[in-house]
Amino acid sequence: MSRTAEGDGYAFEVLVGRHQTSVLNLIYRYVGDRTKARDLAQEVFIRVWRAAKSYAPKAKFTTWIYRITANVCLNELKSAKGKKLIQLEPEEGRPNSDYQTHLNASQSPEDILVGEESSRQISDALQSLPENQRMALILKRYDNLSYEEIAKIMECSISAVESLLVRAKRNLQEKLIFPEN
Amino acid sequence: MKCSQVQKRLSAFQDGELNAQEGQRVSKHLESCLACRERYIEMEKVWQALGDLNEITPEPGFYGELVKKINDSHETRFPAGFQWLFQFFSSPWATSTLLIAGILIGTFLGNILAKSDLFPFQQSQASHSQAAIEVFSLRAFDPVPPGTLGDKYLRMANYGEEGRR
Numbered sequence: 001m002s003r004t005a006e007g008d009g010y011a012f013e014v015l016v017g018r019h020q021t022s023v024l025n026l027i028y029r030y031v032g033d034r035t036k037a038r039d040l041a042q043e044v045f046i047r048v049w050r051a052a053k054s055y056a057p058k059a060k061f062t063t064w065i066y067r068i069t070a071n072v073c074l075n076e077l078k079s080a081k082g083k084k085l086i087q088l089e090p091e092e093g094r095p096n097s098d099y100q101t102h103l104n105a106s107q108s109p110e111d112i113l114v115g116e117e118s119s120r121q122i123s124d125a126l127q128s129l130p131e132n133q134r135m136a137l138i139l140k141r142y143d144n145l146s147y148e149e150i151a152k153i154m155e156c157s158i159s160a161v162e163s164l165l166v167r168a169k170r171n172l173q174e175k176l177i178f179p180e181n
Numbered sequence: 182m183k184c185s186q187v188q189k190r191l192s193a194f195q196d197g198e199l200n201a202q203e204g205q206r207v208s209k210h211l212e213s214c215l216a217c218r219e220r221y222i223e224m225e226k227v228w229q230a231l232g233d234l235n236e237i238t239p240e241p242g243f244y245g246e247l248v249k250k251i252n253d254s255h256e257t258r259f260p261a262g263f264q265w266l267f268q269f270f271s272s273p274w275a276t277s278t279l280l281i282a283g284i285l286i287g288t289f290l291g292n293i294l295a296k297s298d299l300f301p302f303q304q305s306q307a308s309h310s311q312a313a314i315e316v317f318s319l320r321a322f323d324p325v326p327p328g329t330l331g332d333k334y335l336r337m338a339n340y341g342e343e344g345r346r
Binding site: 009013016017020021024025028029034037038041042045046049118119122123126137140141142146147162165166169172173176177 | 193198227231243251
């Protein structure tokens with residue numbers, strides 16, 4: 001990071017390479033749209049580049065970059081309010097490229113379809129969560145961060161994180177296990 | 182430990198966020214209480230199901246596109262403290278308001294100047310001097326202004342003898 005702050009392009013490229021997948025996936029899980037996720041991930045790295053000079057290593061670098069990512073996601077949702085931001089349903093007759101991801105070559109077409117359907121259901125359920133619950137849950141489930149780290153990223157208390165996760169899990173339970181309710 | 186107490190801490194227990202002592206107490210309770218155990222199993226099912234959400238990989242051109250965006254934004258960046266100006270002028274409302282205001286101000290100033298003595302193109306002044314019209318009319322920019330030798334030659338060439346007269 002210090003080399004990036006000095007304007008070292010190669011160091012920045014290494015930094016992007018190291019964190020792009022986690023940043024991209026955090027955003028993708030949050031907004032549910034691949035193209036939007038790519039644009040927002042680039043916005044995160046633009047902010048990292050600009051803030052590199054003023055970066056003071058008070059916390060872990062991942063905590064810092066995730067905080068930027070969370071802010072970018074929340075700002076995006078605020079600015080997109082009133083618009084239809086999240087496209088969860090693919091166009092008719094066209095597979096949704098958002099779900100064409102790490103597919104195993106040994107999977108049969110049926111497995112792929114089942115996998116995509118399941119992925120879509122999970123994504124739908126995640127998108128239905130309130131913003132803060134969604135962010136806390138994604139950080140816990142997919143990035144395996146501690147409550148303390150999540151609290152730092154979301155700039156709230158540890159007990160608030162616990163409360164967000166309790167409610168998020170309860171909501172997801174209703175969506176995924178008892179969807180008829 | 183009561184069921185209500187355990188259920189409040191189940192999520193933290195699942196996430197491994199309880200200290201050893203509290204974790205053990207919850208674990209012990211789950212062994213003996215079917216209702217709490219079922220609740221915990223449901224939570225686990227949801228947690229497992231979330232694992233079905235696929236991961237995406239960045240496209241190969243991700244970094245190149247990022248560098249281009251950084252370079253573009255650097256070129257169009259406003260000096261610190263003046264970003265609000267950029268934001269203001271980039272809004273379509275501000276642009277259209279400024280355009281309308283410009284037209285109105287232009288019309289207003291035009292009317293004032295047309296009535297004032299400062300402006301030489303008005304009708305009343307032109308009537309005082311025909312030369313003024315000639316000077317300020319477009320003919321003044323002709324390659325061969327009327328009355329010059331070149332004009333005479335052109336007339337002769339175009340109209341022959343008639344032009345000579």
